Amino acid sequence: MKMSKLTSEDAKSKTDEKYRHIYVIIEHFEGRVVPVSLEMLGEARRLMDDFNQKYDSAEKVVALVLGSNVRSLCEELVNYGADSVVYANHDELKYPRNDIDTRIIVQIAKDTQLIKEISPEYLNTFARPRYMFFAADNIGRHLSSTVLAELESGLASDINKLVISDLDIRHEHKTKGKTVRYEKILEMYRPDFSGFLWTTILCLDNKNPEILREYHPQGCSIIPGAFKPIDRDSSRKGTVIEYSPEGYQRSKIKILNRKVVEKTIDYDTSKVIVSFGRGIKDNPEQNIRLIEDFAETLGAAIGITLPLSKKPYQLSQTLDSKYMIPDRVIGTSGSKVAPSLYVAIGLSGAVQHVAGMKESDIVISVNTDENSPIIDESDIFIKGKLEEVVPLLTEQLKKQIQAISIRSN
Amino acid sequence: MLHVAVIIKLEPDFSEGNVSYNSDGTLNRAETKNILGPHSAVACNAAFYCKVRYGAQVSVGTMGPPIAESALKQAQILSDAEELNLYSDRMFAGADTLATAEVLKNGIEKMFGGNKIDIVFSGHRASDGETGQTGPQTAWKLGYTFLGNVIDFEIDLERKVVFAKRVISLQGMDTIIEEIESPLPVFITIDPSYRSIFNTVSQRLAANNFRKEASKRIEDTGQYLKILDGKKLELDPKLVGLPGSPTIVYRVEKIPRAKTNRKAEIVDPSNVNNLAPVIEKLIQISRGK
Ligand SMILES: Cc1cc2nc3c(=O)[nH]c(=O)nc-3n(C[C@H](O)[C@H](O)[C@H](O)COP(=O)(O)OP(=O)(O)OC[C@H]3O[C@@H](n4cnc5c(N)ncnc54)[C@H](O)[C@@H]3O)c2cc1C
Ligand SMILES: Nc1ncnc2c1ncn2[C@@H]1O[C@H](COP(=O)(O)O)[C@@H](O)[C@H]1O
Numbered sequence: 160m161k162m163s164k165l166t167s168e169d170a171k172s173k174t175d176e177k178y179r180h181i182y183v184i185i186e187h188f189e190g191r192v193v194p195v196s197l198e199m200l201g202e203a204r205r206l207m208d209d210f211n212q213k214y215d216s217a218e219k220v221v222a223l224v225l226g227s228n229v230r231s232l233c234e235e236l237v238n239y240g241a242d243s244v245v246y247a248n249h250d251e252l253k254y255p256r257n258d259i260d261t262r263i264i265v266q267i268a269k270d271t272q273l274i275k276e277i278s279p280e281y282l283n284t285f286a287r288p289r290y291m292f293f294a295a296d297n298i299g300r301h302l303s304s305t306v307l308a309e310l311e312s313g314l315a316s317d318i319n320k321l322v323i324s325d326l327d328i329r330h331e332h333k334t335k336g337k338t339v340r341y342e343k344i345l346e347m348y349r350p351d352f353s354g355f356l357w358t359t360i361l362c363l364d365n366k367n368p369e370i371l372r373e374y375h376p377q378g379c380s381i382i383p384g385a386f387k388p389i390d391r392d393s394s395r396k397g398t399v400i401e402y403s404p405e406g407y408q409r410s411k412i413k414i415l416n417r418k419v420v421e422k423t424i425d426y427d428t429s430k431v432i433v434s435f436g437r438g439i440k441d442n443p444e445q446n447i448r449l450i451e452d453f454a455e456t457l458g459a460a461i462g463i464t465l466p467l468s469k470k471p472y473q474l475s476q477t478l479d480s481k482y483m484i485p486d487r488v489i490g491t492s493g494s495k496v497a498p499s500l501y502v503a504i505g506l507s508g509a510v511q512h513v514a515g516m517k518e519s520d521i522v523i524s525v526n527t528d529e530n531s532p533i534i535d536e537s538d539i540f541i542k543g544k545l546e547e548v549v550p551l552l553t554e555q556l557k558k559q560i561q562a563i564s565i566r567s568n
Numbered sequence: 569m570l571h572v573a574v575i576i577k578l579e580p581d582f583s584e585g586n587v588s589y590n591s592d593g594t595l596n597r598a599e600t601k602n603i604l605g606p607h608s609a610v611a612c613n614a615a616f617y618c619k620v621r622y623g624a625q626v627s628v629g630t631m632g633p634p635i636a637e638s639a640l641k642q643a644q645i646l647s648d649a650e651e652l653n654l655y656s657d658r659m660f661a662g663a664d665t666l667a668t669a670e671v672l673k674n675g676i677e678k679m680f681g682g683n684k685i686d687i688v689f690s691g692h693r694a695s696d697g698e699t700g701q702t703g704p705q706t707a708w709k710l711g712y713t714f715l716g717n718v719i720d721f722e723i724d725l726e727r728k729v730v731f732a733k734r735v736i737s738l739q740g741m742d743t744i745i746e747e748i749e750s751p752l753p754v755f756i757t758i759d760p761s762y763r764s765i766f767n768t769v770s771q772r773l774a775a776n777n778f779r780k781e782a783s784k785r786i787e788d789t790g791q792y793l794k795i796l797d798g799k800k801l802e803l804d805p806k807l808v809g810l811p812g813s814p815t816i817v818y819r820v821e822k823i824p825r826a827k828t829n830r831k832a833e834i835v836d837p838s839n840v841n842n843l844a845p846v847i848e849k850l851i852q853i854s855r856g857k
Contacts, residue, residue, distance in 0.1 A: 313814025
């Protein structure tokens with residue numbers, strides 16, 4: 160028998176070939192796909208279209224969905240960009256539960272037989288997904304953590320931009336200080352809390368000869384609202400595959416009761432929203448009162464930026480518990496709104512905030528600093544201190560309203 | 569006896585007035601002081617609740633440099649912990665969440681002389697912008713049932729189960745409060761909205777006594793503090809620090825401004841007349857015309 164020695168070049172491409180596809184973990188709720196899941200599919204589709212051109216035309220976008228009665232969601236996932244949909248259907252899977260969901264997703268990710276139905280050409284080589292996407296929300300954040308812990312690979316959270324590229328990496332440990340080319344690497348961008356910095360995270364195999372180790376899949380959780388779904392296309396074709404997990408272990412978590420909490424604030428019906436941010440800092444108590452008065456005159460709902468929900472100021476109990484609460488946060492960590500009018504007072508317009516309000520019809524902002532990014536999202540930018548501008552607006556408004564009501568009497 | 573663990577983190581103090589920003593708006597890490605992270609503090613409160621209600625013993629652990637001892641002290645004040653553990657070793661440096669979880673797992677397994685821990689608490693996420701991954705990854709490595717977003721819990725000591733309420737809020741969907749039950753041991757990531765409430769007089773008395781005890785204990789932290797390195801934790805060097813971290817930070821840059829659809833008209837409010845068109849617009853829209 161002739162044994163040909165693998166050159167290092169072969170070895171390299173060989174490892175790469177074990178990892179295929181983008182697996183997207185779909186979330187659904189009461190029979191509806193959560194929007195972020197379609198957004199992830201959209202981004203996966205765009206990335207994979209490029210990937211197919213650049214590297215390999217046979218790799219796919221694979222959607223994974225667990226639940227009971229989820230078969231009916233599968234076509235929709237194809238319409239929104241999936242090439243294959245793998246679904247597991249069982250009463251035990253009706254609601255998300257971390258322990259059982261993790262085990263089944265890991266099983267699917269490692270299933271080398273299933274690949275026959277997804278892409279038979281990889282049957283003998285497939286080991287695991289190349290990339291995995293989860294939602295950065297109450298479910299996906301934790302699920303991504305446990306799945307990647309079990310798969311012993313890397314995960315970046317709260318991502319809002321993704322690029323696949325070949326990179327020359329020099330790292331004290333990963334490459335032992337040498338420059339090494341990594342192929343098909345997912346550049347995962349995450350905005351930091353300040354909203355000013357973008358950090359790119361990579362999940363890389365250890366190519367240091369002393370500690371060789373492969374880290375795949377490259378995983379991330381994606382901020383809801385960060386990406387756009389593709390246009391729904393009911394003529395798209397895809398395969399739908401039922402998955403029956405080996406031995407349905409039961410979850411240790413028993414769900415006793417589920418109830419909907421009434422939202423204390425409902426932005427969906429608000430025509431006008433007035434939001435404020437850290438610009439109130441010089442005299443928070445008084446400034447909130449000014450904004451309250453202004454909003455009331457306009458008949459507007461009141462929103463805040465995320466930092467204010469962390470109770471950064473000493474305030475009276477009533478103001479604090481009324482306004483500085485997570486329910487009022489506008490942006491990726493809170494509500495996404497689209498009123499006829501959005502008034503942004505003393506807030507800078509960080510990307511995460513803007514993601515929640517940019518669909519508003521008209522935006523008016525009050526800010527001392529013309530360089531605050533909110534100016535780019537504003538139709539009218541009133542440059543001045545809110546302490547002065549807001550009472551002026553309220554006063555003028557009241558005058559006008561009075562004039563109108565006199566006229567109409 | 570119920571054994572409870574809390575894993576905590578020393579973090580930059582993001583509260584108002586304590587954050588220092590560079591001129592370009594980025595966080596100045598050198599100038600910003602470090603404290604016990606606010607989410608870690610909530611986890612300590614949950615452990616303290618277990619002490620008051622169920623007579624639990626509490627052990628606190630953190631992976632970090634020697635200065636992280638200050639966070640352990642703050643955690644002891646909040647939780648009246650019997651044991652403080654600092655997992656510190658050069659070889660832990662550069663750890664991502666997976667490599668951090670590896671250290672914490674071994675640390676938790678060695679608490680109270682290897683006595684099995686019934687409940688581990690962690691914070692929801694480190695100060696804003698962190699990942700929230702460390703807790704669930706530690707839980708998975710420990711083989712504990714993971715319960716996230718928990719806003720309230722009770723324990724049935726006899727049946728050895730925990731009842732918890734957790735909040736599930738998904739994009740564009742109704743917020744759900746779920747009541748769940750799970751056998752011990754469990755790993756709980758506690759939601760920032762959690763508040764421990766002591767209803768009865770005896771609970772409040774007990775809480776006061778434990779608080780007094782805690783303030784005495786921190787006068788002599790040394791007696792409670794254990795410092796463990798990689799060897800004592802019996803860690804495989806390949807699984808911690810840089811070698812055990814799949815991810816790296818490749819690049820940090822300023823977020824470029826997005827292309828805009830709007831062109832702002834800038835209004836100078838020092839002349840009230842300039843505001844007239846704004847007022848008109850406000851009235852038009854708010855009255856739906
Ligand atoms: C994963 C993640 C998710 C996030 N999600 C959200 C989210 O959903 N929503 C959200 O809002 N943030 C979110 N953030 C935080 C976001 O990045 C910003 O930090 C935050 O929005 C900034 O809040 P701000 O505008 O109130 O404060 P700052 O950025 O401090 O801005 C204050 C503004 O007030 C102006 N100002 C100061 N004094 C005055 C005055 N006297 N009169 C008028 N103007 C004045 C200043 O010029 C400045 O523009 C998130 C961050 C991360 C990492
Ligand atoms: N180095 C660490 N040592 C102990 N606990 C940690 C550490 N890092 C994170 N944690 C815990 O995990 C929670 C979430 O942190 P993070 O995953 O970094 O957002 C924190 O609130 C802590 O409870």
